[in-house]
Amino acid sequence: MSKKAVSQSELENWVDSVIQGHKTYGVKSKQDKYDYGILENASQLKLDYDVTIRSPKFLFLPAVESIASFNRENAKYESEIENEAFVVFGVHPYDVVAINQMDTIFSQPNRDEHYMTRRNNATIVAVDVQTPSEDVFAGYMGTATVEEGFDVLVTRIGDDAYLIDAATEKGEKLIASLSGANDADDSDIQSRADVWEENKNKLRRHELEVEPSEWPELLKKSVESPLWEEKSEKCFSCGSCNLVCPTCYCFDVQEDVNWDMKSGKRVRTWDGCMLTNFATVAGPHNFRADKAERYRHRYYRKGAYVPEKIDGEIACIGCGRCINACVAKIANPVEVMNRLAEEK
């Protein structure tokens, strides 16, 4: 696979050429924050952003999507699957890890065609972090850098120098227009290794005292901890932590009838385990009515239940979005895990 060393203007020309030929998402400014959006030209792309408001999961699991159409008369449902290729620029390494975890979850053992079709249609251009966000702790989670799970990786290795690394066939195709650019040499590769080393230390804004690999065991011993009640007393059950989390994937499914009253759409939307009625069944009976139970459940999903499904990987990638989104300031996973470790 090719590795190219390019200048700022070469990079921008390449991004523009990609935008010409593909539906292209990228990280853009949104007032004083950043979010993914459709790119119209390379100058809109912010590669030095700190963190995006939304994680890129919405590209594969949209907040609202139609999954089928139906006919009320004969109960015939027909699958609706969005099938359009796209490129996404600017995915930070921790978000690449989250996408890879979701790939496992949505393909095994039951394959979600809606997610997987979008995923297979995507070409992911990852970008190494230049500006750590105020709450990031990816350095502790082993997610500050990645060596796989993307199609192209872009790393700023100097004032006017980037290393562009194609990791897959898809990525190779995407950088074909750079064939005239210089191949990266050993010193470029070394510069990137230096960036990686630096990022592993820089992306540590909250000091985590528990190794991620120890989370499942620690949580197992902490079911009765007073922390769950204490923290959740302040919880508004708003679900903000769920919405911004790149590894939260719970969903609800509802039906919208069209104006003709004969046909309609089956619509999937994001849901959140912190919301009051998440576990309510007809009756009604709420199996998780207590917010301390919901609060605890969320941490166990991240640190114990989901890891069991994905080969022990912790379903928290240290992006810090929940810390920032939580109005009550109770959603910091670092605080929770450190405190549980202290209790033991």
Next chain:
Amino acid sequence: MAEDMYVPLQATTLRSEEMTETERFFEFKLDSGEPLGHEPGQFAEVSIPGIGEAPISISSSSTRSDTFEMVVRNVGNVSNGMHQLSKGDKIGIRGPFGKGFPVEEDMKGKDLLFICGGIGLVPVRSAIQHVLDNRSDYGSISILFGAKSPSERLFVDELAEWKEDDKIDCFMETVDKGDESWAGNVGLITTCIPKVDHDISNTKVIICGPPVMYKFVLIELEKLGFSHDDIFVSLERRMKCGVGLCGHCQINGYYVCQDGPVFKYSDIEDEKGAI
């Protein structure tokens, strides 16, 4: 493109009959002509187009027919929609899903004690039919059924048959509150449990009922010395997707839609919030 697991199959309502004031009985058949292929205790997702989809227990055994039966209390959007179904009406079906009663692996050769409260009889009926249709594979069969009142008894014709059926060794019914029409037992179902002649070392117990019933039935079984490995419970949760993804039915690390709805009690007794 691979098959979309969220798309229901079409099915037709063959029967829609009032069972009690709040419960309705249905018989459905897949339009493909194929049997649903369910095991006792499994559930399916029923779609009423325009209203939505909900997990519903399958109440009949596949040993009896290519059709399948359900009994639904009208307490939610989809169940209310089902109560409007007439013969010939179409519905959508996904499934069957989940792990049912272990009629093959754990229950064969054993004495069986079924303890059902109210609509808990609905999923258990599929297992009772299965074991009656394979009678020689099992030891003694005891069935206990409790309803709140005589008017809330389900499958009354079948209950009358079971009472007379020589293949059933012990059949007992009770209601929490009697009326003039009722000459049978009055009292909680827990009072019936000690009256059964149990060979505790060779009995598997199957329990299904409202959440509050489990607690007291389990205390009673505990008193008699039943092993938690020999007790099976069928649990209700919000099984929205049926395929272990949407998250609504989770009991801690378990997905009720895939790992349940039937659980061996010893597997979940330490799970906070399970029972």
